[in-house]
Amino acid sequence: MKSLILEQDTINRDMICQALKQYLCGKPLSKVLIVPPDSTRSHSGAGLITSLLYNLLASKGAAVRILPALGTHSPMTPAQLAAFFGNIPTECFLTHDWRNGVTLAGEIPALVVQDISEGQMEEPIPVEISNALLDPTYDLILSVGQVVPHEVAGMANYSKNILIGCGGSRFISCSHFLGACNGIERVLGVVDTPVRKLFDYAEEHFLSKLPLEYILTVTDTIDDKTNIIGLYIGGGRSSFQQACALSQKRNITYVDKPINTCVVWLNGDVFHSTWLGNKAIYRTRKALADGGRLIILAPGVRRFGEDVEIDRLIRKYGYTGHERMLSLCKIEKDLQNNMSAAAHLMHGSSDGRFEITYAAPLLGREAVESVGYRYEEFTELINRYNPQALLPGCNNLPCGDEVYFVQNPAVGLWDHI
Numbered sequence: 001m002k003s004l005i006l007e008q009d010t011i012n013r014d015m016i017c018q019a020l021k022q023y024l025c026g027k028p029l030s031k032v033l034i035v036p037p038d039s040t041r042s043h044s045g046a047g048l049i050t051s052l053l054y055n056l057l058a059s060k061g062a063a064v065r066i067l068p069a070l071g072t073h074s075p076m077t078p079a080q081l082a083a084f085f086g087n088i089p090t091e092c093f094l095t096h097d098w099r100n101g102v103t104l105a106g107e108i109p110a111l112v113v114q115d116i117s118e119g120q121m122e123e124p125i126p127v128e129i130s131n132a133l134l135d136p137t138y139d140l141i142l143s144v145g146q147v148v149p150h151e152v153a154g155m156a157n158y159s160k161n162i163l164i165g166c167g168g169s170r171f172i173s174c175s176h177f178l179g180a181c182n183g184i185e186r187v188l189g190v191v192d193t194p195v196r197k198l199f200d201y202a203e204e205h206f207l208s209k210l211p212l213e214y215i216l217t218v219t220d221t222i223d224d225k226t227n228i229i230g231l232y233i234g235g236g237r238s239s240f241q242q243a244c245a246l247s248q249k250r251n252i253t254y255v256d257k258p259i260n261t262c263v264v265w266l267n268g269d270v271f272h273s274t275w276l277g278n279k280a281i282y283r284t285r286k287a288l289a290d291g292g293r294l295i296i297l298a299p300g301v302r303r304f305g306e307d308v309e310i311d312r313l314i315r316k317y318g319y320t321g322h323e324r325m326l327s328l329c330k331i332e333k334d335l336q337n338n339m340s341a342a343a344h345l346m347h348g349s350s351d352g353r354f355e356i357t358y359a360a361p362l363l364g365r366e367a368v369e370s371v372g373y374r375y376e377e378f379t380e381l382i383n384r385y386n387p388q389a390l391l392p393g394c395n396n397l398p399c400g401d402e403v404y405f406v407q408n409p410a411v412g413l414w415d416h417i
Contacts (some may be wrong), residue, residue, distance in 0.1 A: 003235030007246060009220075011228040016045075017052050023233045024056060029139045031063045033132060035161060036144040038068045038076050039084040040276055043411050044146035045217045045228045047084040053142065053215075054088050062139075067094040067132050069145070069165020072172060072340065073276070074306045094132050102128040102168035106206040108198065116197045120181045121174070127202045128168025133210060144215045147230075147243040148251050149413035151282035151347055152179040154193035155247065157216055158240040159203040173339035175199075177329075180322070180343035185286055189252055189413050191244045200237070214239070218246045221411045223392070251412040255394075258289030258416050259404040265387040267408065268300025274314070274358075274371075275306045278348045279409040281356060287404075287414040292354040297381060302362035304371065305341070313341040318371040319349040319356075 004023050006015065034053055036046040050066060057064050066088065068076055075095045076084070095101075108125040133141060143161045150156035152175065153164075164172055179187055179195045187193050216239065218230030230246045232239040264280035271277040280296045288294060305311030313334060317325070325346045329335045335342045349372065350356055358368045359378040368375040390405040397403065406414065 003239045004231075004233040005235070005239065005242065006231040007218075007229065009227065009229060011231050013048065013052075016049060016228070016231060017056075019231060019233055020049070020052055020056055024060075027140070029057065029060070029062045031138050032057050032065075033135070033138045033141045034064065034066045034144060035069050035133075035141060035166060036066065036085075037146070037161065037165065038070050038073055039080045040073060040270060041146055041410070042084060042270060043219055043221060043226045043408070045219060045226075046144045046146065047086070049144050049215060049217070051086040051088060053144075054085075054092070064092055065094055065132070066092050067096055067130060067166060069143075069161045070096045070098070071165045071167070072098055072307055072310065096130050096132075096166050098167065098172060099169050101131055103131050103134055104168075105129050105134075106202075108201055108205075112201060113198075116194050116201070117178055117181065118194070121178055125174045125198070126168070126170045127163065127206050128171055129162065129207075130166040133162065133166060133212075139211060141210055141212045142215055143212060144217075146217045146219060147240065147247045148218075148411065149189040149247065149283070151184055151188055151279070152176050152343070153195045153199065154187050154190040155196070155244045157243075158214060158237075159199040159207070162207065162212065163199055163202055169338075169340075171202075173341075173343075176343035177339035180346040181326075183322075184282060184347050188282070188286060189248060189415070191241060216240060216243045218243050218250065219411065220250045221408065224407060226411070253287075253412055253414050255287050255404070255414065255416045259284070259287050259292055259414075260289050261293045261295070261401065261403045262288060262406065263295045263297065263385045263387075263390065263403050264406045264409050266296060266298040266301065268298075270300070270410075271298060272300050272302055273306050273311075274301060274304045274348065275310065275344060277301050278344070280406070281348055281350070283409040283412065284406060284414045285350065285354070287416050288350075288354045290353055293357065294350070294354055295357045295376075295381060295385065296359065297378065297385065297387065298358055298360040299378060300362070301358070301360040304363075304367075310338060310341045310344070313338055314345065314371060315367075317345055319345055320372060321349045321351045322346045323351075325349075
């Protein structure tokens with residue numbers, strides 16, 4: 001698969017539009033499906049790219065449908081669609097239903113699963129994908145998304161956007177559980193993880209006949225301004241690896257010593273659940289000192305799960321740690337049926353290594369403490385750690401405290417040398 005690749009400090013709108021025109025030139029397309037992320041990936045540049053693609057394709061007379069890769073996230077509202085994708089007509093959008101709107105594409109054999117998981121999982125894994133992807137009337141399916149360090153896959157996007165973002169509950173659950181079994185701190189920022197090997201097998205055996213190509217981005221955020229610095233159009237695994245190399249270079253921040261106090265801001269317009277907001281834990285944990293403190297300022301977090309059943313499971317079991325959750329998964333049927341929830345509960349625990357405080361006023365003290373986190377009042381902490389006054393990175397406060405501030409945990413990974 002031939003690739004069109006751009007890498008430089010700023011790739012602006014005009015450059016993206018020109019690259020897309022070059023890519024689409026000569027392709028006789030009558031019906032196209034675009035698969036971007038949802039608005040929780042607002043820094044990906046995918047909203048702009050999807051808008052440009054829609055206008056270019058529609059101007060050539062192609063019928064365009066857009067399937068946001070929700071995964072287990074809540075469906076986007078009309079306001080969120082407009083804010084992220086611009087003035088694309090709402091009737092162009094499809095909604096992914098990860099529980100009921102999928103078809104079995106195939107099954108990864110037990111022996112392959114055993115090999116990939118190094119014996120940690122023994123059952124075959126069904127691969128389910130959105131019914132829309134199997135519609136034979138599409139001439140082209142374009143998966144759009146950002147390559148960035150990720151807590152389950154190691155590096156996000158490429159085939160993950162299809163297999164997880166547009167996948168079914170069983171594959172999502174099994175792949176997330178595989179990642180958790182492998183250990184989140186061994187996975188973050190790594191290209192060839194067990195979960196990625198699972199994706200590679202599924203893509204080779206079950207996606208190869210789809211008219212599927214990829215548009216990948218790498219971004220860099222400085223002082224809350226995000227620039228696309230890598231654009232990879234039409235390419236396969238080799239383009240993904242090149243994007244990973246750039247992301248590892250630009251999206252991983254190394255601190256010279258473990259962080260004792262880390263303050264993370266969760267934008268209230270984006271983060272409404274701990275299912276999403278726990279990126280504050282995932283992406284900083286490798287940089288945190290043993291016995292350190294992680295303080296999460298979460299004005300918009302009002303629930304635990306994006307899904308009603310997963311929310312119930314989080315409330316029932318709490319963020320209780322890796323080993324206990326593995327034990328519970330052997331005996332609790334509801335966890336066995338929702339292994340992605342079990343994986344999330346493992347990822348969201350520090351396993352006693354550091355302290356996690358959630359300042360989430362819409363959840364409240366009782367709810368936060370019931371799942372195993374500490375709670376502090378948002379109004380008190382926002383005065384002490386004002387995100388408008390803190391700079392990304394190390395801050396020495398007038399009171400003598402030294403804190404490390406992360407403005408958006410979704411855009412990178414933090415580690416210590």
